[in-house]
Amino acid sequence: MILQINHLQKSPAADTAHDVIDALLTLLESGQLEAGQLARFRVQLDWIQYRSNFREAVIAVPFGKCGGEPSAPLDLHINTRQMSRESLATEIVKAISGCRGNRPEGVDRIPLEDFCSFRSSIAWEFNRLYWHRLADWEHATGRGYEQALPGGKSDAHHPEAIADGVADFWTLLQDMEKRGQLPGEIFVMEIGVGLGKRAALWLDRFQALDQQRNTNYYSRLKFLLGDYSLATLERSRPALANHLDLCSFVVLDALNPIRSLSFLRHKLLHIHLTNVYDNLPDEELARRDGKLYLVQVRAYLPNAEAEQICRGAQISLGDLSRSVNRLLEIGPDFFASREQGITFWQEVWKALRLEERLVSVEELPAETLPEGLGLTRLDEILRDAPSDVRFHLSTGAIESLRNTLPLLRPRGYLQVQDIFVTDLNDYRTGFYGPGKVDGSIVNWVNGALLREAAERAGYDLHFAPFRYRPGSHTSVLYTTQRE
Numbered sequence: 001m002i003l004q005i006n007h008l009q010k011s012p013a014a015d016t017a018h019d020v021i022d023a024l025l026t027l028l029e030s031g032q033l034e035a036g037q038l039a040r041f042r043v044q045l046d047w048i049q050y051r052s053n054f055r056e057a058v059i060a061v062p063f064g065k066c067g068g069e070p071s072a073p074l075d076l077h078i079n080t081r082q083m084s085r086e087s088l089a090t091e092i093v094k095a096i097s098g099c100r101g102n103r104p105e106g107v108d109r110i111p112l113e114d115f116c117s118f119r120s121s122i123a124w125e126f127n128r129l130y131w132h133r134l135a136d137w138e139h140a141t142g143r144g145y146e147q148a149l150p151g152g153k154s155d156a157h158h159p160e161a162i163a164d165g166v167a168d169f170w171t172l173l174q175d176m177e178k179r180g181q182l183p184g185e186i187f188v189m190e191i192g193v194g195l196g197k198r199a200a201l202w203l204d205r206f207q208a209l210d211q212q213r214n215t216n217y218y219s220r221l222k223f224l225l226g227d228y229s230l231a232t233l234e235r236s237r238p239a240l241a242n243h244l245d246l247c248s249f250v251v252l253d254a255l256n257p258i259r260s261l262s263f264l265r266h267k268l269l270h271i272h273l274t275n276v277y278d279n280l281p282d283e284e285l286a287r288r289d290g291k292l293y294l295v296q297v298r299a300y301l302p303n304a305e306a307e308q309i310c311r312g313a314q315i316s317l318g319d320l321s322r323s324v325n326r327l328l329e330i331g332p333d334f335f336a337s338r339e340q341g342i343t344f345w346q347e348v349w350k351a352l353r354l355e356e357r358l359v360s361v362e363e364l365p366a367e368t369l370p371e372g373l374g375l376t377r378l379d380e381i382l383r384d385a386p387s388d389v390r391f392h393l394s395t396g397a398i399e400s401l402r403n404t405l406p407l408l409r410p411r412g413y414l415q416v417q418d419i420f421v422t423d424l425n426d427y428r429t430g431f432y433g434p435g436k437v438d439g440s441i442v443n444w445v446n447g448a449l450l451r452e453a454a455e456r457a458g459y460d461l462h463f464a465p466f467r468y469r470p471g472s473h474t475s476v477l478y479t480t481q482r483e
Contacts, residue, residue: 001038004388007047007080008429016045016080023089032093040073042288042388047080050435050442054123054354056302057082060095061356063293073288074099075358099357109300112321115357117368118434119281119395122299123441125328126349127279130439132229133331137439140342146194156198156274156417158468159205165415166205169270173217176411183409186217187268189224189261191254191404192276196236199225202272203243218246224268226252226260254280255396256403269412271404277418277445280396282434286358287382287389292375293358294368295390305351313344324348349439370395371402372456373449381452385424392421392432394446398453405457405479414459416477422447422463447477458482 001024005017020043027033048055061075076095083091098108113122130137138144146154155161169188176182190199203223210218223246227233233249240247252260254276284295301309301320310317313335323344326334332341361368361375369378370393385391404414421432421444432444447463454461459479466474 001040002042002388003045004042004428005045006428007045007431009047009080016078016083019083019085019088020045020078023092027089027093033096037074042073042075044075044077045080046077046431048082048431048435050431050433050437052350052436054352054434054436055079055082056091056095056353057084058088058091058095059356060092060099061295061358062099063288063358064360075286099355108303109353109355110303110306110317110320112299112301112324112352115296115298117294118283118297118354121297121354122324122328123297123352123354123434124281126352126439127441129328129331129345132231134229135231135235136332136338136342137346140339140346141438144195154194154198154274155466155469155472155474156194157201159201161466161468162198162201163205165272166202166209170206170209170213170215170217172269172411172413174215181411183267184220185222186220187222187224187264187409188270189226189257189268189272189407191226191252191257191271191273193225193227193232193236196225196239198274199223199236199247200239200243203240203246207243221246223247224250224261224264226250226254226257228253255399257400258403258406261407265406266409268407269409271407271412271414272416273414274417277394277397277400277416278433278442279440280394280400282396282443283393284390285361285378285393286391287385287387288358290387292361292378294361294364296357296359297354298356300353300355301348301351302353305347309344309347309351312347313340346439349436369393370398370449370453372453373398377452381448382424386428389424389427391424391427392443392446392449394443394449397445397450401450401453402457405454405459408479408481410481413481414477414479417466417474418477419444419473420447420450420463420475420477421445422475424448447475450477454479455482 003017024033024038028035028038057079059077061077063073173182173186193199207218210216225233225236225247228251230251233251250260258265286293286295306320307317310320313323315323327341327345332338332345335341335344408414421427434441434443451461459481462478462480464476466472466476
């Protein structure tokens with residue numbers, strides 16, 4: 001048996017490891033586990049910082065299809081923040097029994113989909129619904145999205161960070177003007193505009209600096225605000241009231257901005273995103289004994305929560321899956337009242353869990369991996385990584401990066417404020433998602449794989465810590481074009 005402590009929280013680690021070993025040995029002595037079975041376990045102790053997440057306290061992750069041979073290896077993940085010492089042994093037996101095919105369908109959970117890569121999971125349909133119906137969610141909870149973030153506010157709005165960003169951009173414009181490279185129209189874009197607060201602060205600061213230095217750049221700005229939700233774009237307009245004559249509001253998919261903006265190819269001097277990459281469809285790979293496995297998931301609702309949800313919504317348990325699909329297709333309005341529909345939506349999302357299994361990448365279609373990232377290149381990237389590691393592919397972030405860089409003008413740059421894992425070894429020392437923030441998904445972004453994608457497009461990626469708020473997990477990614 002291999003026991004891994006995948007976090008650096010000192011206080012619970014030793015005690016939890018002792019409790020887990022004690023529970024496993026007790027199960028072995030009682031005959032509920034076999035010695036050969038225990039010897040093949042990889043017990044992973046995780047500390048999940050997201051209070052709301054997709055996991056039970058104990059989950060068992062089989063290799064291959066559920067119902068495989070009892071002797072097959074097994075990852076046993078235990079959330080040290082969520083587990084209870086008193087029920088640990090019971091939870092372990094329940095998790096192992098279920099993934100070995102001993103759980104009759106529907107006995108303790110209601111599946112909402114078949115096993116698939118996380119990027120194809122129904123969980124992302126809930127994420128999409130949240131951003132399209134954000135006003136409904138906020139009205140029901142009585143708080144805005146930013147209030148749900150750690151600290152109750154976004155690093156995007158830090159005035160000193162914005163001032164420094166504006167100063168860097170102004171310096172670029174001045175240098176380009178001296179070299180005769182500055183175009184007549186200066187295109188700038190923000191993707192993922194929220195309520196427009198950051199864009200407004202940036203424009204306020206840029207206008208003030210332009211007036212102070214008498215450079216007349218402000219009047220030449222063409223500021224684009226992009227979001228895939230028309231409702232979000234409309235909500236951002238009031239914040240930009242003082243700059244509306246410079247602004248254009250564009251509905252676009254953050255995964256493929258150039259599809260909507262092909263007419264601006266090679267014209268933008270600056271593109272900014274905050275907390276967008278961590279909210280794009282993603283999936284995970286695991287390396288075990290030198291072999292790569294895709295983490296497949298299946299969304300489900302635990303039976304107890306499902307029954308409670310059905311009572312509140314006045315539907316039968318047999319209608320639950322159909323009602324969830326209708327919610328995702330139509331929104332909360334398909335219920336007799338919008339309030340009832342929103343309550344159903346929130347309760348389903350709160351209860352939603354993901355069971356997992358590991359499937360060898362060699363058994364999957366080639367298109368399983370992101371474009372340009374084949375097994376050979378992955379092996380090269382993972383050469384210095386731990387032999388046993390689980391990491392994000394950041395498929396959505398890589399796709400977005402690849403489809404954003406062609407918009408940049410020579411000397412133009414992309415800047416992304418987000419939560420990045422820049423060293424693959426860090427995946428052994430913490431949990432990096434997925435988690436839940438209100439009604440949306442949050443996932444850390446694999447900076448190592450982003451760097452590879454940028455290099456293939458002719459750019460270098462750099463990561464700098466967000467130094468404006470002590471304790472912030474945000475990093476700032478920025479690009480420089482290769483000579």
